[in-house]
Amino acid sequence: MQLITITGGRTLHGRIRPAAAKNSVLPLLAATLLCRTPSRLRAVPPLADVATSLALLQSVGAKAERQGSDLFVAPGQDLQGEIPDYLAGAMRSSVFYLAPLLCRVGEVRLPLPGGCKLGPRPVDIHLAGLAAMGAQVELEGIAVTLRRRGPLHGVDFALRLPSVGATMTLMMAATQAGGTTILRGAACEPEIRDLANFLRACGAHITGAGTPVVVIQGGKPLQGTAWTPLPDRIAAATYAAALACAGGEVTVTHCAPAYYAAFLDFLQAAGVDVARQDTTVTLARSPARPLRGGQTLCANAWPAFATDTAPLAAAVLLTADAPSKIYDHLFARRFACAEGFTALGARCRTVGRTLYMDGRAALHGAAVTAPDLRGGAALLVAALGADGTTTLRDPGHIRRGYADLPGEIRRLGAEIG
Numbered sequence: 351m352q353l354i355t356i357t358g359g360r361t362l363h364g365r366i367r368p369a370a371a372k373n374s375v376l377p378l379l380a381a382t383l384l385c386r387t388p389s390r391l392r393a394v395p396p397l398a399d400v401a402t403s404l405a406l407l408q409s410v411g412a413k414a415e416r417q418g419s420d421l422f423v424a425p426g427q428d429l430q431g432e433i434p435d436y437l438a439g440a441m442r443s444s445v446f447y448l449a450p451l452l453c454r455v456g457e458v459r460l461p462l463p464g465g466c467k468l469g470p471r472p473v474d475i476h477l478a479g480l481a482a483m484g485a486q487v488e489l490e491g492i493a494v495t496l497r498r499r500g501p502l503h504g505v506d507f508a509l510r511l512p513s514v515g516a517t518m519t520l521m522m523a524a525t526q527a528g529g530t531t532i533l534r535g536a537a538c539e540p541e542i543r544d545l546a547n548f549l550r551a552c553g554a555h556i557t558g559a560g561t562p563v564v565v566i567q568g569g570k571p572l573q574g575t576a577w578t579p580l581p582d583r584i585a586a587a588t589y590a591a592a593l594a595c596a597g598g599e600v601t602v603t604h605c606a607p608a609y610y611a612a613f614l615d616f617l618q619a620a621g622v623d624v625a626r627q628d629t630t631v632t633l634a635r636s637p638a639r640p641l642r643g644g645q646t647l648c649a650n651a652w653p654a655f656a657t658d659t660a661p662l663a664a665a666v667l668l669t670a671d672a673p674s675k676i677y678d679h680l681f682a683r684r685f686a687c688a689e690g691f692t693a694l695g696a697r698c699r700t701v702g703r704t705l706y707m708d709g710r711a712a713l714h715g716a717a718v719t720a721p722d723l724r725g726g727a728a729l730l731v732a733a734l735g736a737d738g739t740t741t742l743r744d745p746g747h748i749r750r751g752y753a754d755l756p757g758e759i760r761r762l763g764a765e766i767g
């Protein structure tokens with residue numbers, strides 16, 4: 351259990367660069383298994399989920415290791431499809447190994463994946479799409495086993511809803527299926543385009559990634575490549591939220607504002623000065639200037655307001671000059687951090703999927719616990735604007751998505767131990 355102490359009241363100043371995006375790196379690592387030759391992912395931060403992914407790759411027979419700041423994966427010829435319980439349960443992203451192992455090995459068994467407890471997170475769309483391509487799906491208790499007799503075949507498949515993970519799973523499988531696959535109602539997040547671009551660099555034929563209709567001509571042999579994953583737009587939004595709560599002036603570099611435009615628009619509406627250039631954003635706020643509330647936000651699939659930034663927006667709105675509310679369309683328990691916000695002195699409550707905040711809170715230090723990855727980051731950020739010292743107990747959630755969030759915010763001038 352990590353204990354993070356945050357003493358509020360210091361403004362933030364300086365420049366900060368987000369690392370590679372967790373939500374690109376994790377599927378990219380799984381996708382390297384589709385290739386006959388090794389791949390290299392450049393400049394990947396030492397996140398807990400990355401370490402879990404390397405262990406998972408090793409457990410199925412690949413050579414996978416960190417070499418300096420890069421990750422190196424050599425899939426080899428002797429892969430096996432049994433994913434150990436403790437690795438599957440450690441992160442949601444174990445689901446990304448279904449398609450590559452089904453294609454390479456012919457059979458894969460996955461104990462149902464873990465990850466943040468954000469409410470029900472079924473994998474029915476992943477399974478329905480793979481079944482439509484010819485996989486046999488067997489659900490027994492808490493595990494799923496997929497088998498194929500011959501190669502998978504291309505399919506015209508409409509996703510029930512635009513799931514990021516299922517779009518990635520089906521795109522990966524389709525590269526190995528015979529014929530053409532058309533995915534309709536696909537998710538459009540930037541990380542989907544990143545995965546598609548990686549697969550294309552490996553030899554796959556994919557068009558339309560980043561739009562709701564993705565077309566994949568399958569059956570092309572893939573060769574590994576060196577790849578630099580996208581910068582982390584959620585980490586960029588986290589730094590921007592920290593600035594909004596603490597005040598000061600911070601420039602977020604090497605991450606195009608378009609990747610987190612909805613969050614920047616929100617901060618601007620809340621009264622933060624936001625200056626966007628090509629790949630940098632400079633944010634400024636005087637701590638004396640109150641934040642503007644009266645906002646209604648709805649988190650949904652790209653390009654809407656990102657669900658992973660919803661708790662961060664809440665942290666900003668707790669002290670704003672009027673009540674606000676945020677509805678999360680994707681996850682039933684997105685706002686488990688509300689309990690921590692209340693302990694910090696905020697007046698807020700969840701009703702269904704909506705978090706209501708009264709605003710005008712005078713936050714004070716308290717002992718709080720990170721309930722999940724983004725909720726933990728939001729409590730850290732909120733504590734920057736609180737009077738006194740907050741103790742944030744984190745049972746490992748924050749390290750799953752940020753290599754060293756306390757250290758990064760400390761280097762901007764915050765008092766964090």
Ligand code: EPU
Pocket residue numbers: 372373374376442443466470471472473474475476477511512513514515516537657658679680681723724751
């Ligand atoms: N869903 C289904 N069936 C499925 C798949 C998804 O009903 O087969 C539902 C989910 O229950 C959820 C909605 O669809 O209600 C969206 O889920 P999606 O599949 O899009 O999310 P994911 O792939 O599980 C990724 C990110 C999440 C991020 C979401 C939404 C990774 C590793 N995770 O999850 O990131 O919140 O997309 O953008 O890419 C995080 O980084 O903290 C995080 C939770």
